[in-house]
Amino acid sequence: MTLNRAFDEVWGTQEGxxxxxxxxxxxxxxxxxxxxxxDRRQKAAEAAFRQLGITFAVYGExxxxxxxxxxxxxxxxxxxxxxxxLSEGLVQRVETLNAFLADVYGPQKILKDGIVPPELIxxxxxxxxxxxxxxxxxxxxxxxxxxxxxxxxxxxxxxLEDNARTPxxxxxxxxxxxxxxxxxxxxxxxxxxxxxxxxxxxxxxTLRSVAPASTRGNPTCVLMTPGHFNSAFYEHSFLAxxxxxxxxxxxxxxxxDDIVWMRTIEGRVRVDVIYRRIDDDYIDPLVFxxxxxxxxxGLIAAYRAGNVALVNAPGTGIADDxxxxxxxPEIVKxxxxxxxxxxxxxxxxxxxxxxxxxxxxxxxKLVVKLVDGSGGYGMxxxxxxxxxxxxxxxxxxxxxxxxxxxxxxxxxxTVPTLVESGVAPRHVDFRPFCLSGSDGVQIVPGGLTRVAxxxxxxxxxxxxxxxTKDSLILSDTPGEFGGGQSQSQVIGAQSQSxxxx
Amino acid sequence: MLSRxxxxxxxxxxxxxxAEFTARLIEATIRLDALSARPAGRxxxxxxxxxxxxxxxxxxxxxxxxxxxxxxxLTLSRENPSSIRSCLDAARSNAKSVRTALSRDAWxxxxxxxxxxxxxxSTGGSHEMLGVVEPIRAEARGFEGAxxxxxxxxxxxxxxxxxxxxxxxxxxxxxxxxxxxxxxEGEKVxxxxxxxxxxxxxxTVSANTAYRWLYxxxxxxxxxxxxxxxxxxxxxxxxxxxxxxxxHLNAISQRTGLLGEADRIARQRQVAIERTSIDSIFGxxxxxxxxxxxxxxxxxxxxxxxQFRFG
Numbered sequence: 001m002t003l004n005r006a007f008d009e010v011w012g013t014q015e016g017x018x019x020x021x022x023x024x025x026x027x028x029x030x031x032x033x034x035x036x037x038x039d040r041r042q043k044a045a046e047a048a049f050r051q052l053g054i055t056f057a058v059y060g061e062x063x064x065x066x067x068x069x070x071x072x073x074x075x076x077x078x079x080x081x082x083x084x085x086l087s088e089g090l091v092q093r094v095e096t097l098n099a100f101l102a103d104v105y106g107p108q109k110i111l112k113d114g115i116v117p118p119e120l121i122x123x124x125x126x127x128x129x130x131x132x133x134x135x136x137x138x139x140x141x142x143x144x145x146x147x148x149x150x151x152x153x154x155x156x157x158x159x160l161e162d163n164a165r166t167p168x169x170x171x172x173x174x175x176x177x178x179x180x181x182x183x184x185x186x187x188x189x190x191x192x193x194x195x196x197x198x199x200x201x202x203x204x205x206t207l208r209s210v211a212p213a214s215t216r217g218n219p220t221c222v223l224m225t226p227g228h229f230n231s232a233f234y235e236h237s238f239l240a241x242x243x244x245x246x247x248x249x250x251x252x253x254x255x256x257d258d259i260v261w262m263r264t265i266e267g268r269v270r271v272d273v274i275y276r277r278i279d280d281d282y283i284d285p286l287v288f289x290x291x292x293x294x295x296x297x298g299l300i301a302a303y304r305a306g307n308v309a310l311v312n313a314p315g316t317g318i319a320d321d322x323x324x325x326x327x328x329p330e331i332v333k334x335x336x337x338x339x340x341x342x343x344x345x346x347x348x349x350x351x352x353x354x355x356x357x358x359x360x361x362x363x364x365k366l367v368v369k370l371v372d373g374s375g376g377y378g379m380x381x382x383x384x385x386x387x388x389x390x391x392x393x394x395x396x397x398x399x400x401x402x403x404x405x406x407x408x409x410x411x412x413x414t415v416p417t418l419v420e421s422g423v424a425p426r427h428v429d430f431r432p433f434c435l436s437g438s439d440g441v442q443i444v445p446g447g448l449t450r451v452a453x454x455x456x457x458x459x460x461x462x463x464x465x466x467x468t469k470d471s472l473i474l475s476d477t478p479g480e481f482g483g484g485q486s487q488s489q490v491i492g493a494q495s496q497s498x499x500x501x
Numbered sequence: 502m503l504s505r506x507x508x509x510x511x512x513x514x515x516x517x518x519x520a521e522f523t524a525r526l527i528e529a530t531i532r533l534d535a536l537s538a539r540p541a542g543r544x545x546x547x548x549x550x551x552x553x554x555x556x557x558x559x560x561x562x563x564x565x566x567x568x569x570x571x572x573x574x575l576t577l578s579r580e581n582p583s584s585i586r587s588c589l590d591a592a593r594s595n596a597k598s599v600r601t602a603l604s605r606d607a608w609x610x611x612x613x614x615x616x617x618x619x620x621x622x623s624t625g626g627s628h629e630m631l632g633v634v635e636p637i638r639a640e641a642r643g644f645e646g647a648x649x650x651x652x653x654x655x656x657x658x659x660x661x662x663x664x665x666x667x668x669x670x671x672x673x674x675x676x677x678x679x680x681x682x683x684x685x686e687g688e689k690v691x692x693x694x695x696x697x698x699x700x701x702x703x704x705t706v707s708a709n710t711a712y713r714w715l716y717x718x719x720x721x722x723x724x725x726x727x728x729x730x731x732x733x734x735x736x737x738x739x740x741x742x743x744x745x746x747x748x749h750l751n752a753i754s755q756r757t758g759l760l761g762e763a764d765r766i767a768r769q770r771q772v773a774i775e776r777t778s779i780d781s782i783f784g785x786x787x788x789x790x791x792x793x794x795x796x797x798x799x800x801x802x803x804x805x806x807x808q809f810r811f812g
Contacts, residue, residue: 052605053597053612228597237600247601252503265507265655265809266757 006411007153008425009076020154022079025190030074035422042073042418045179054175054234069172070467075180075187076415076428076449080476083194083445086149086157086432089342091441092332094145094434097164097319099335101141104318105131115334116327124324125372126317128280130287134304136313137212138438143311144203144275145434146170146448149342151413158345158410159328160429164320165312166277169448169468170433171235174199174242176470177446192475194445200242202435202442203275207243209437210309211272219272222246222262224253226278226294236277248274255298258305274299275311283314322371322405323349345410351402359406360397363390366406367458368397381458383409412458415469417451427452429460430471445473502655506602508811509595510656513603514663516592517611520585521641522671522705523553523575524634529704531627533697534568545701546571551678552671553583572630577621585637589615602656606647614640655753662749662805669742670798675705676729677791680722699725706737726787727779739794740774746801747771753809763804770797 007013010027012020019027049055049068078086103110104121105128111118121127146167148160177196181188204221211219225236227249240247252262253271261268276283282292284299302308318324324331326347332340348355348366359366363382370378380393397404414425432447449469450460460466530549546568550556555574558581564570578584593615596608617636624630651657679702699720703709708728715732716724730739747767754760782790805811 050616051609051613053600053608228594233597237597241601246503246506247599248503249505249598252505263504263810263812265502265504265753266759 006425006427007151007156007413009151009413009415009428011416011425012154023077026077026187029187029190030416030423035418038073038418038423041183042071045071045073045183048179048182049175052175054171054238070453070465071176071179072417072451072453072467072469073180073184074416074418074423075184075470075472076430077191077472077474080474083473084476085155086342087443087445089157089340090147090432090434090443092336092338092341093147093159093162093328094142094436094441096328096332096335097142097145097162098140098436100331101164101313101316101319102135102139103335105134105141105315110331110334113334115330116324120323120327121318124318124321126280126315126321128315128318131304131315136210136303137306137309138210140210140436140438141313142316142319143206143210143313143436145436146431147342147434149430149432150345150410151430152410153413157342159342160345161322162320162325162328163431164316165279167431167433168232168235168277169431169450170199171238172468173433173444173446173448173471174238176448176468180470180472187472191472192477194473194475196444196446199433199444199446200239202444203239204243204245206435206437206442207245207273207275207309207311209439210311212306212309214307215272220270221273221275222248222253222271224248224250224274224276224278224283226282230277232277239275250294250296253296253299255296255302258298258302258307260296260299260302260308271308273309273311280314280317283310322347322369323351323402326405345407348406350397350404350406355406356397356401359404360394362406363394365409367409368393368404368406370403371405372403379459381409384456409458415449415451417453417467417469419453419455424455426455427458427460428469447471502602502659504810504812506599507655507659507809508806509599510602510659511663511805511811513592513595513599513611514660514665515667516588516595517641517644518664518667519583519671520588520592520614521638522667523583523585523588524637524641525705525707526552526675527572527575527630527634528638529701531568531572531631532704533701535627543567548678548698549575552674554674555581555583568627569625572627573624576624576630576633577618585634586618589618589637604647604651607644607651607660610640610644610647614644653752655756658749658752658756659809662746662753665742665745665749666798666802666805668737669739669746670795672706672729672737672739672742673791673794673798675702676726677788677795680726680787696720702729706735708735708737711735723779723783726782730782731774731777731779743767743770743774750805759808761804761808763801763808766797766801766804770801 010019010023010030046068049071055068100110110116111121142164144167146163146169148163149157150160151157173196207221208219222245223236223240225233225247227233230236237247246262248262254261254263260271260274262271278294281288282294284297285292285295286297287300288295300314303310303314325344326349328344329340348359350356350359359368363380366382368380368382380389382390412427412429415428416423417426428449428451430447430449432443435442449471450466451469452458452460453465453467526549530545533545543566547556547566550559550571553575559571559574562574562580574581575584577586579587581587593611596603596611600608614637617640621633624633648657648660679698699722702725703712706729712725712728715728718724728735728738732738733740733744735741750764750767754764
């Protein structure tokens with residue numbers, strides 16, 4: 001598999017200028033819109049993002065170095081059929097993750113039946129043994145999952161990673177769409193696009209649906225942030241704002257008699273559901289890191305007493321561990337009885353001698369990852385690595401093989417992207433957001449497309465210089481969504497012509 | 502509303518107001534320095550330092566009190582906690598932490614003014630300095646406009662409350678310093694007082710035209726004091742600011758049912774200022790009156806903080 005022959009989502013595998021039959025019109029739009037015009041719109045979008053403060057703080061840099069994540073004006077488009085297949089697979093995936101978590105923190109049947117090696121769970125730093133037997137309200141652990149998908153061909157989608165802790169990026173899904181509606185209204189005339197702006201409503205519905213039994217009246221839901229120095233703070237405030245709930249920091253909460261309260265100008269208000277965007281390790285200094293200032297002492301006790309729902313539940317990290325990931329096909333089969341509708345990327349568990357040997361023999365062809373790494377750190381991309389990097393990883397692998405997995409370098413699909421010389425293919429991945437409430441799984445038709453802006457690069461992480469695109473999901477019932485959007489587009493056009501006078 | 506949110510909103514109100522006031526003060530000082538018949542120079546800038554209570558800290562920098570140095574200190578200095586840059590840093594930091602309580606427009610006005618100063622390393626001479634402070638004033642007006650389009654809820658009340666408390670303080674300081682500075686020991690009120698300084702006061706609060714509308718006599722110091730302290734028609738006057746504080750505290754207590762020490766002090770002040778005439782103020786001593794006013798304003802500020810558990 002060579003990287004320069006990757007499947008392109010618009011042009012397909014052919015060299016022609018017509019595009020895949022489904023996307024002839026999109027191809028036409030890309031061909032017919034002058035480069036300068038696309039560039040102008042992209043700059044306008046980025047200026048708006050900067051002004052709105054949709055920024056991303058880069059750790060280790062001064063606050064002054066807040067960045068915006070580069071936005072690409074050429075959208076990625078999914079057909080209704082592609083989305084239908086994907087969402088079916090996604091529902092199966094997150095239902096499995098929740099079943100797995102309930103089992104691991106409950107009867108542990110999957111370990112007893114020998115599907116997943118027990119030591120992989122019980123010895124895992126993400127496993128919270130003290131929560132054994134603790135059932136979260138309504139039995140749901142992973143309420144919000146960001147499943148990273150990659151594509152290699154017309155029908156070949158793979159799950160790259162399950163993010164079951166505090167996946168971020170959904171604000172970009174929403175803001176990118178706003179920017180596109182304003183700047184490229186003609187695209188929404190060409191296509192009937194499913195709207196994404198219901199997401200905050202669905203999220204709030206999900207939060208309310210998992211309120212604990214002790215809730216009296218309407219559940220009080222809050223979003224808990226580490227504070228405005230956190231890289232995802234914009235998203236935290238954006239979500240709290242769109243849901244109309246309080247955005248709290250640890251200092252705003254106190255636990256008294258196993259009940260969580262927030263401090264308001266009118267006194268204390270009881271809290272029922274906390275959508276926390278803080279990792280387990282920091283939420284309660286009495287249980288986790290004692291020196292953490294981000295946490296609320298006693299929060300875990302309140303959770304264990306059944307007086308508050310934590311979203312996602314503590315301990316979900318075990319489900320998105322990369323070592324567990326490699327067992328997902330078996331885990332899906334175990335709980336659903338069927339095959340995974342969305343396959344995994346082939347994964348070598350370096351803890352297994354055979355796999356380790358294969359990995360060491362093929363380091364220049366593989367991607368090697370730390371099982372507990374994230375954000376594109378602690379990663380070797382064999383084909384583009386230097387000899388020195390490869391040797392460093394070889395030594396690390398030999399020393400602690402259990403800390404690594406390896407995967408083949410996939411020919412990730414490309415999407416036309418605006419670059420200096422015009423529009424050129426760049427590799428992408430895709431993160432849809434799945435909500436699990438007491439009434440089942442809901443997925444807003446959309447997600448975050450991340451794009452590697454460097455030619456040939458496969459690294460799409462925003463902390464590594466990746467950008468984002470809007471992801472349009474086409475409606476299979478034409479006209480259903482078109483009306484509302486062409487309306488907003490007319491308004492946009494009017495204000496623009498007034499601005500020009 | 503979270504106590505932390507209320508506190509941050511209140512301080513946004515104060516910091517934006519303070520940044521705007523300092524910007525106005527700089528403009529008026531540049532004007533005083535440049536346009537008056539007898540160049541005021543050093544004295545004008547010294548008094549600007551006094552008005553913003555930055556004279557002591559500026560002295561500690563060891564710099565010469567040139568217009569350039571003082572201008573830079575009041576505008577861009579990170580060491581000066583009341584410089585325009587420091588105020589905008591603090592306002593933006595507060596705004597960022599409570600974005601959910603602000604409207605998009607209100608946030609954007611703060612963020613834009615912050616972005617405008619962010620990459621600026623020096624203010625240069627007075628012409629460039631005007632170029633720096635003018636946009637600050639414009640953004641502050643934009644923020645005020647956005648504020649008036651926000652829901653009339655607690656968020657609105659706390660920001661406005663902070664702004665009114667800050668405004669009362671600034672106006673009182675402005676009159677006190679300028680007046681004090683210019684009235685040598687034993688000098689009689691209404692004597693040989695530098696006209697330019699009184700014009701500067703009016704300029705700082707954009708009240709020249711207002712003055713002409715309300716008073717038919719020429720520029721008289723006690724009338725300027727009357728306008729800035731007692732005339733409710735002037736939104737920046739001490740009386741108007743005191744009224745506004747009462748109004749916003751009322752709105753908060755109506756929505757939350759909270760009534761406390763802050764309400765009590767605020768109403769007392771309102772009654773007191775209603776019963777005061779400019780003659781009695783001058784009779785007691787303008788400086789004494791203003792000093793008490795400033796101290797009382799600070800007492801009200803701490804009563805607000807404890808009543809709403811700013812913590």
